[in-house]
Amino acid sequence: MRRRTKRIRHTGELPRPPKARSGPIVPVLAFAGITVAVMQTLLVPVIKDLPVLLSTDPANATWVMTATLLAGAVSTPIMGRLGDLYGKRRMLLASLAVMVIGSLICASTDDLVVMIVGRALQGFAMGAIPLGIGIMRDELPREKLGSAMALMSSSIGVGGGLALPAAAVVAQHTDWHALFLGSAGLGVLAMALTYTLVPEPPLRAPGTFDFIGALGLSLGLVLLLLPITKGGDWGWASAPTLGLLAASVTVLVLWGLFELRTPAPLVDLRTTARREVLLTNLASIMVGVAFYAVSLVLPQLLQLPTSTGYGLGQSMVVAGLCVAPLGVTMMFVAPLYARISARRGPKSTLMLGMLIIAIGYGAGLGLLSAAWQTVLIAVVLGAGIGLAYSSLPALIIGAVDPSETGAANGLNTLMRSIGTSVSSAVIGMVLANTSVTMGSAKGPVQVPSMEGFRISFLIATGAVLIGLVLAAFLPSQRPSGHPVLLASSADTGPAPVTPVQAAPAAAGGRTVRHDGAPSSAAPPPPGGTP
Template sequence: MTDAKTSDALPAAGAQADPGVTAPFAALLVAVLSFSLMQTMVVPVLPDLQREFGADTSGVSWVLSSFLITASVATALLGRVGDMFGKRRVLIACLSVFAVGTLFCAVSNSLGMLITARAVQGVGSAAFPLAFGIVRDQFPRERVPVAIGLISSTFGIGFGIGLILPGPIVDTLSWHWVFWLGLAVIVLGILAVGAFVKESPDRSPGRIDWAGGLLLSGAVVALLLPISQGRSWGWGSLAVIGLFVTAVVLGAVFVAVERRAPEPLIDIDLLRRPAVATSHVAALIIGFGMYGAFTLVPLLAQTPPEVGFGFGSSVTESGLFMLPMAVTMLVASPLSGRIGAAVGFKLPLVLACLIGVVGFVIYAVGHNSEWAMYVGSGVLGIGVGLAYAALANLVVEAVDPRQTGEATGINTIMRTIGSSLGAQIAASIVSSETVPGTAVPAESGYTATFVMSAIALGAAALAALAGPGSLRGSAAVGARPTAPEPSRSSAR
């Protein structure tokens, strides 16, 4: 049986197991952190890129959009490929492509080359579902929830650090060194994974569903492209509306094709399981609420106080407002794993959403005070840490080990879509009104956005409550799902 095979491959619990667990876990952390850093380190240098290449705002925004689109596609496709051919092997391949993209970013001498290199970088996004799968397959069961929680926390930790580091680097050297630093971390991750991580024992062999892959990729691109470019193209433009319609059509065709495929890219029945479905919905809403406001906190901090609000912070100083979030996430993520191991992951997910509401309320009513912004970021870090860890663990517990990469990859995509939509809507709200006589966004836009995020997290709490299980129910750590074996297994 799968359980016995997995148990045989796991190190024994206790102090003697530390060398067998600590080194692989550290290697996985470095691998996923390298991607998380590169996801946001480019954000503070966008103005420098715009000046150097003489680009407009719409043109330079493709530095983010190209990365986002390929990252979303790679997350879904390569998570499944890892389930089929070995998660360690695919993880090293993804990180290697990621490193090549980062190298070309570092030596780019044109905006077109940089945008193309950023698209190549997006392949590194598969590191997260692959890392979750490796932990599920190889770590002692009592350590799985905390390990997944800490890996999940790198989403927010990398976000916070990625907003702080580029300022001093650009001031001292140049924007090219942001990518050289990122490349060093990626290479370290590749070496660490190669040296300390063993290949996963659980496989889901089969053929690659090329038709499903193309349809899913097309649907994701058609959805994310208008979201990322909607403000510059116009939300009511023919291109935006046409792409949204295309995304719906391709999504429907994808579902129809996957239902008939003998070895589908994504098991559609898997998405219908209550624990999986509610986790995906919650991830979408949490992504919408969290990232929509996170992207605006540094902008608010940089606002000159002469207009009546803001702190006149430099790029580096504005990034420090996100530092409390990174710190509290380090505590909250493993705590989420421990709570979930004891009573199930529904409770920490609901708590995460409610704590997030509190954090955004603090932002909304106290954004004229620096200490309130620091407190709000710290509170939000607790919410983000609890949420990301709980979401990943809920999905991992609900599926067969051979579907871990597939299921967590889709959950990551849902959070990415929510994040993209939330960031764009938040930016539209903030930019809709300016301080009279200036181009500075008005304070009311920030307040409205923080309130919107609080409402979104309240809705996410309701979605989490709708999931199966009790808030005070027990949970067996690392328990296998009770659902029947997926159809692709019976077909083999």
């Protein structure tokens, strides 16, 4: 026991961040997350008009949305790893700067290709969410960490919900390019606040950046997400769709074999394969599917004319206001999550959130006949999605080394993005295949049917129930009352050292520096629960 005690790099109570220093971190980082969500959502009110605005056909116009998705999926794990190696605040500022450049490019063009380039640059800001969570872990005292991470994790929904009505008002009353100028302005403000009020955490991961791994992961993700997002246009059984899916499997398998052999991988697959990390990431995909379903269904239902017999005939702005409670509720459940998680652990909070989501979608099958009913659905789903999203970073952080926080949360954010991509493709296909022909002043048009809306809700319910089953197999995590330091890789388990407890060794046999950063919970020993 003495031999293990000597391997601890630091003893005694860990230093707490000064209150004056940690006070503004949470609102500033949450604002950065909301800014990213606004960037993602700002084109939703005008998405049906993009072919006319960009003088192109509908199939080409969808690349404006697809480019952001692909860039975000590629950049999120890469920026997370760069943050672990070279500084999370530095990479957060870089992500926001690239988003601002992309926004300004989009604001100055009507050309399709230039717009796609600008939207791809905007997608690089998606790395801000895992980077912000990593900064919070490194800088905040334990009693603030739970609710802070919950707010940061939910900011993508909060910003999306709040941006819908605001973007609708701008699109209706000004030139649509003003949407991008607003995004650029928010990005500059987020950068200024981050640079001024957020410190650079001292924690660094050992090793160097894995360029070959980054290239392989980027190629594999593009080959995977392209057929998922474009399969409806190309045909799911077409040669391009099947060929790209086969190529993505090949590339990702080769990438995985390379990552297992490299001494400083982009993604530590051995850590990712742990039960708690793997199941959390799989559950994240299901939550992503459920989150995006409501964003696709409710705005269309609200804006369809009453002549369809089921459309609610609301304006673009009113439709946005009816969906906005989804994001607002997510923001307000963050403190509630912290209380439940402190008593029951993040696993219980995740399962509760998924159960509420399932109830919301189940109730929605019979509550789609009035605008106030859509508001009720949005509130219930917002509460469930907020609890579920808030639980995910705590589960990941409790299972990985502090030096891998950025990369691990980046991968988890990527899993959510894959869930939303799958949701977009599958529900889009369902709505297209169940559409009905209606007459209009411009002639017959295809509109989504009530059957399609209900099938979409059933798909979301099924996905979240699968996630609930996956979450049930997660090991229970109890909140730790003590800070955690990492022991040498020679140790095989936690050493009972007082007052500081040693955690399991880092994967890959290396010693990880902690530099005095507080941790929310002791990582469970391999193969068991704490």
